Amino acid sequence: MTTVSSTARPQPSPSSGEAGERAHPSGDNRFKLLDRTISRFQARGDALIEVLHAAQSIFGFLESDLMIYIARALKLPLSRVYGVATFYHFFNLKPKGQHTFVLCMGTACYVKGAEAIQNAVSATCGARFGETTPDGAVSLVSARCIGSCGLAPVAVVDDQVAGKLNVESAVKRLEAWTTEPEKVAT
Amino acid sequence: MTLEELDERGAEERARQEGFKTRVLTCTAAGCTSCGAQKVVEQFRKSVEDRGLTKEVEVVETGCMGLCGEGPLVQILSDETRYSRVDPEAAKRIVDEHLVGGSMVREHRIDPDMPFYARQVRVVLQNCGRIDAEKIEGAIAVGGYTALAKVLTEMKPEEVVEEVRKSGLRGRGGAGYPTGLKWAIVRKAQGEQKFAVCNADEGDPGAFMDRSVLEGDPHRVLEGMAIAGYATGASQGYIYIRAEYPLAIDRLRTAIKQAERLGLLGNRILESSFSFRVDLRIGAGAFVCGEETALMRSILGRRGRPRPRPPYPSEKGLWGMPTLINNVETYANIAPIILRGSAWFASMGTPKSTGTKVFALAGKIRNTGLIEVPMGVPLRQIIDEIGGGTTEGTTFKAAQTGGPSGGCIPAGHLDLPVDYESLQSVGSIMGSGGMIVMDSTSNMVDVAKFFMEFSVDESCGKCVPCRVGTKQIALLLEKLRAKKATIDDLALLEELCVMVKETSLCGLGQSAPNPVLSTLRFFRQEYTDLLKPKLVFEPSDGVA
Numbered sequence: 001m002t003t004v005s006s007t008a009r010p011q012p013s014p015s016s017g018e019a020g021e022r023a024h025p026s027g028d029n030r031f032k033l034l035d036r037t038i039s040r041f042q043a044r045g046d047a048l049i050e051v052l053h054a055a056q057s058i059f060g061f062l063e064s065d066l067m068i069y070i071a072r073a074l075k076l077p078l079s080r081v082y083g084v085a086t087f088y089h090f091f092n093l094k095p096k097g098q099h100t101f102v103l104c105m106g107t108a109c110y111v112k113g114a115e116a117i118q119n120a121v122s123a124t125c126g127a128r129f130g131e132t133t134p135d136g137a138v139s140l141v142s143a144r145c146i147g148s149c150g151l152a153p154v155a156v157v158d159d160q161v162a163g164k165l166n167v168e169s170a171v172k173r174l175e176a177w178t179t180e181p182e183k184v185a186t
Numbered sequence: 187m188t189l190e191e192l193d194e195r196g197a198e199e200r201a202r203q204e205g206f207k208t209r210v211l212t213c214t215a216a217g218c219t220s221c222g223a224q225k226v227v228e229q230f231r232k233s234v235e236d237r238g239l240t241k242e243v244e245v246v247e248t249g250c251m252g253l254c255g256e257g258p259l260v261q262i263l264s265d266e267t268r269y270s271r272v273d274p275e276a277a278k279r280i281v282d283e284h285l286v287g288g289s290m291v292r293e294h295r296i297d298p299d300m301p302f303y304a305r306q307v308r309v310v311l312q313n314c315g316r317i318d319a320e321k322i323e324g325a326i327a328v329g330g331y332t333a334l335a336k337v338l339t340e341m342k343p344e345e346v347v348e349e350v351r352k353s354g355l356r357g358r359g360g361a362g363y364p365t366g367l368k369w370a371i372v373r374k375a376q377g378e379q380k381f382a383v384c385n386a387d388e389g390d391p392g393a394f395m396d397r398s399v400l401e402g403d404p405h406r407v408l409e410g411m412a413i414a415g416y417a418t419g420a421s422q423g424y425i426y427i428r429a430e431y432p433l434a435i436d437r438l439r440t441a442i443k444q445a446e447r448l449g450l451l452g453n454r455i456l457e458s459s460f461s462f463r464v465d466l467r468i469g470a471g472a473f474v475c476g477e478e479t480a481l482m483r484s485i486l487g488r489r490g491r492p493r494p495r496p497p498y499p500s501e502k503g504l505w506g507m508p509t510l511i512n513n514v515e516t517y518a519n520i521a522p523i524i525l526r527g528s529a530w531f532a533s534m535g536t537p538k539s540t541g542t543k544v545f546a547l548a549g550k551i552r553n554t555g556l557i558e559v560p561m562g563v564p565l566r567q568i569i570d571e572i573g574g575g576t577t578e579g580t581t582f583k584a585a586q587t588g589g590p591s592g593g594c595i596p597a598g599h600l601d602l603p604v605d606y607e608s609l610q611s612v613g614s615i616m617g618s619g620g621m622i623v624m625d626s627t628s629n630m631v632d633v634a635k636f637f638m639e640f641s642v643d644e645s646c647g648k649c650v651p652c653r654v655g656t657k658q659i660a661l662l663l664e665k666l667r668a669k670k671a672t673i674d675d676l677a678l679l680e681e682l683c684v685m686v687k688e689t690s691l692c693g694l695g696q697s698a699p700n701p702v703l704s705t706l707r708f709f710r711q712e713y714t715d716l717l718k719p720k721l722v723f724e725p726s727d728g729v730a
Contacts, residue, residue: 048487049470053429080488087489087646088470090429106391107586107622108548110636144473144640146430147394149548149622150217150254150555161220 030058031069038073045076048084052091061092089144097132097139099177101125102156103170106145109153113166117153118142120167124174138177187449188457189335192326195448199327207242208264208285210234212272213315215250215401216394216433217555218257222273226258229274233281243285246324249402249437251315253302255554261315268296268303301571302553307534309542310518311558314402319437322444325405331450333521334409337416338458341524346417347373350520353528354540359385359476359513360588360617361693362539362606368510371500372418375508380420382411382462383504383511385481386427386434389473390589391640393620395544396514398556400427400434403518404441408464410517412451413524415462418510423464426481429471438466473590473644477692478511480646491646492692513618515544535561539605549586549622550577559604566600569623580625584708588617590637590644591697593704594630613704615697630709631716634702635663641698652695655686659702666713672720676713680706 037054041047051070056062062085071078085091101121105114118129121140127133129142148154151163157173187195203209210230214223230245251259256270260280267290269280279291296303308314318324325331337346351366372380384407388396400407411423427435442464445451453461467485474480475490478499484490485504503509519541523531532540539561545568548554552574559568569575569582576582584594593614595602602608606616624633638660647653662679665671683699683706690696706713 046485046487049484050468050487053468053470084487084489088472090469090471107589107620107636108392108554110391111549111622111624111628111633143430144389144471145391145393146216147388147397148217148220148254149392149394149546150257151220152548152554154220161216163220 033058034069035073038070043074045074045080048074048076048081049088052081052085056091061095063093094132095136098137099158100139100141100156101158101174102141102143102146103129104144104146104148104152104154104156105142106147106149106152108149109145112152114153116167117155117165117170120171121174124171138174189339192331192335192450192456195323196326196329196332199323203244203327206244208262209244209246210280210285211246211248211251211261211263211316213249213251213257213259214247215315215398216431217250217254218259219433221257223258225274226260226272226277229277230260230281233278234285237281237286239281239285243281246318247320248317249314249319250311250398250556252306252311252557253296253553253555256296259315266298268298269294270296302555302557302574305567305572306558307542307560308558309522309534310399310406310515310544311402311556312522313406314398314556317403319402319404320440322405322441322448322450325403329525330405330521331409331445333524334412334416334450335456337413337524338456338460343373343417343419346413346524349528350417350523351528353523353531354538355516355519355523355531356539356606357513358515358519358543358618360591360615362616365512365516368500368512369414369418371498372420372508372510375501377507379422379505379507380418381504381507381509382414382418382420382423383481383485383499383509384411384423384425384514384517385476385478385511386425386431386514387469387476387481388428388431388514388618389476389644390591390618390620392546392548392586392622393589393618394546395556395619397431397434398546399514399518399544400431401437404434404438405445406521407514407517408441408445408451410520411464412455412462413520414510414512414517416460418508420508420510421461421463423462424467424485424504425464426467426469426475426485428469435466435468442466472646473640474646474692474694477694480692481511482509489646491648492694494691515619536603536605538607543604543616543619545619545621547573547621547623550580550625550628551575551623552577561605562603562608564601565595565604568604568621569600573623576623576625580627582623583626583628584624584630586614586622586624586633586701587620588615588697588700589620590640591615591693591700592617593700594624594633594708596708598708613700613707615700630705630712631663631667634705635660635667637701638663638698641694645694645698649689649691649695651686651689652691652698655682655690656695656698658682659686659699663702666716669716669718671716672718674720676717 067081071081129140132139153165154163212227234243258272260269260272276294347369355365356362472490475484477492480490480492499509542558542560544558584596586594641656642660645652687699
């Protein structure tokens, strides 16, 4: 799977060895994992979303090189891969912070005051939702609805669901992460 | 596996369960897990072991028990006692005092006559919260796959379609298209291969019915899909499920594997000539993929952009082949219809909306959670009796149904029967079943703006009315909230809403203005209160 080189597109080949510090596809073991998924779907173009899911869970986010690699492996134009990766909210094209704070902004949470939490959390971190703090410590994400409406307002704090939040309890959870609160406070 | 072996398996499992004096069910669906259900299960297992009761008491992890706001929930099967807000300490007490001592733990006990449970009619949720969702034996013990067996041995495909048609079942995804009719069209359509798709892309914020069904009773949905496959001639099924539901995905994967191992899915099901495979397709966070043509494109690995219909998926769907697309809850209704008959199903609900509907009750209401009621019950019964009324000290203002595509039903319409037509008559829709209750503290312009921003974000951008129109509506609402809008802006807002509704390509755009229109209809005062007085010029010559 790593030797797909005969595509007509004049894209820089991943195997042509560019900058030394970049993880090289053939030298990085994680690509083996990805290749396994690709071959499970017989490298079919219609498995693109499944492959992107696998790639994101292996690499954390979808780097340009990674998308080029996937495009070649599935024999799809890069524009298709990029188009799909940017269309769906679930795919990240930038690295995530050390911690993630996913605030649910579904209707039930909204009605129960998620907006106030959103503002307070943003102010505490010094970043808006959809962004990562400049120091790379925290990513703030807003979710559509995580389906735990009985516990509204809800956030997913580093994969742990925290329910029945209020402004104080939400900010408290963040303070443990932000080491220099003076610097990042508004 | 043959039919006899299936019966045998069921009897075996029932005997095994009866071998225990009691079974302790703990809800480990997403809601209860997030308030610590896993620790409660561990504590139960530990306490049962400490007390030497492992032969008498079985600890079981189940799907959703309904009262999600009061979790973690526990049920003791021998006397049907329900406990709420169970923490590890309470779990220990339940074992010590209830199972050993024989007296209930009053502080955590749920009143058995609570209207929340007493008023419900559970068909789709029949097994939800009562069976082990991760073991196929649990489903088989309560009659899982017997409907499929009955269909394969006693019924012709056209008889199955006819039975579903007679039941009056309508699509539970929101639009309410008659399911039997859809099946008949796919059955008649020509194609080398046909597909049956289950739409589990439950995108409406505030809706978690499908998630709960898939987490609590995945085999019911698989069985429904297999029956649909048999009836329509489809041999391949896809479940398109949101990536946001990791537990449901896990349990579905487990369920599919188990069913394949027992020959209840896959090649030559129950040793008949019928074969049906089911694969999962994981969504990636795009609301528009709940629209059927967008969903199909997404299954094919592309951007989820809708296309005009016709051709409908039932004629030209996945890979150009006839494709049946039904919602999770629709499939979950199939097995009971086959087993108990269409007449039984049609006897519930109203003549035009038969059966039951699952709702996810949330917002400013006392009992939040998952409920199932017959179609046509008055909204008041859902809010006041099952829901227990609004949270303390406030009064009911409106119920929002149908998510970003629906509308608000004000207090004046509380006696409205909840069925497809009645909800439409007040400018809302049944939707997939999310019901958000708002009280006197909720501002309706805020709510409208919230939904409009959702639609702006989720518009796929293909057609102009939706892409540009929703944005302009959102900007007008923002202007209104900032008290900078005039009466002219309000007129423009209404005009835009009608335009977007009438000219958008797909259901997303066509229904996006609904929250604004319905709040304008019932809560116009809240909009006009925000208006800035129009500047009055008195020009000498009247230029219009």
